[in-house]
Amino acid sequence: MIPILDTHLHLVYPERFSYPWLAGAPALNRAWRVEDYLAEARPLGIEAALHMEVDVAEADIEAETAFVTGLEGVVGAIAACRPESPDFPAQLERLAALPGVRGLRRILHQAPDELSRTPLFAENLRRLAAHGLSFDLCVRHDQLALGRDLAARVPEVRFILDHCGAQDIVVGETSPWREDLAAIARLPNVMAKISGIIAYAGPGWTLDSIRPYVEHVIECFGWDRVVWGSDHPVVTLGGSLTDWVGATRRIIAGASADEQARLLHANARRIYRIGERPSP
Template sequence: MESIFDTHLHLVDRSRISYPWIRDAGTLDRDWSHAEYAAEASACGITRALHMEVDAAEDMIGAEVDFIESLPPRKDVPIVGIISACRPEHDGFAAEIERAQARPSVVGFRRVLHVVPDALSQTARFRQNIRRLGPAGLPFDICMLARQLPLAMELVDAAPETRFVLDHCGVPDIAGGQFDSWARDISALAKRPNLSAKVSGIPSYAAKDWTAEDMRRWIEHVVAAFGFDRVVWGSDWFVCTQGGGLTKWVETCRTVLAGVSPAERVALFSGNAEKIWRVGGG
């Protein structure tokens, strides 16, 4: 069983960081610790993780990085890098990049784009700042809804030297069976060589009693479109606890990918992530 590099781990400590959205998130509104995650993740074969920003209050973006850096190191599932929140819509983005480059733990950026007006990613300032990430060597995670995938294409095209990763398979409406338009846009996105896709998060968009077979065509389409050299894996823990949990998601991905070659599984589960975020092997 190949080891897994989790590229999408969220941790929460409400005593240190303010997360405005979490107060309305039902059972997700609690602290989520590295120890709790690692206990289950290590049993699933996960051996490393990247911490993904949790949409903290804007004035606490740096504090969130401080929080993750301050965690006691773990040998079972160490956090080997941080994807920090950012604000490319601001004039001061060049300084954000400089601060990130001064912190070896920060390996990438994300700005959640489904909670802001669609026009934000279309502004000249936003796109100019995203173009700065290419020379800086900082990949940008795109978190958009399925209906916004044409906007994702425009953003990727506007910054051809920047490396992008599409989160959560482009957030398909699995429960609603909205496959065709999503699949068309995924195939179009995959034509952009500077974009990779993250097989993550989709249990949250499926019916509560979903099975591995329910997930198969969605996962297989993303992999077929992007190829095994441009896909990575993510748990979306703790959010995945609302969609069946971490263990079920890992087992589902292993089941769906059972027929591919060992080299292809290694590429998806760890190898590609090491290249994108320039994190050494585990």
């Protein structure tokens, strides 16, 4: 069984941190601890994970990042940030100094489009290059042009498109997502994360209904520019971690062992620079 490095694990510790958005997500509004995740993940071949920020209250961003990087099985973190703020340079220096920080993310799929269009936002993201940090791009399918514009303005930074760029898409309706995904894939500094699909597909998904999304992402980005993520526990909105790992392995079963390994762990180690110091 080819091992997996999960690049998109969310952990929730409500006794430690504040997550205001969870009040509107009752199915997820509870603790999600690393030991419970590992109990399911390890038998599936998931050997390690990168923690993805969980949109904690802004005051908790640095504390969340410092905490999760000390947990068993977590080999790094993508930290939250606020590139729209004039104070971002100082925030970046503090986050980059934390051991294990591999990249940053600012959730854009629930933010006004104007947030990422300002010169300040792009100027601040350029600062990531000096620290060897990537930026996870979390946009809806109807914002792919917005994401492409941002990545094009910051070519020196590596962007990872979360959730196949297909958030909120109705499974079976692939246009204009197919065309917009192909357009953003033409930027050499953009990678794609195969994650989130069954959460957004809903509980009625089938292997045949989600296969076109996974295969189109791989076709557009190639086997060297894709990584895999569980999106746990958001994945539970459409099934389970076990379901998603099983579906992924079945969809890519026809690929070579080398291609599968690149998607499931090798690319992630290179793109997120696992095992390296994050400075260039």
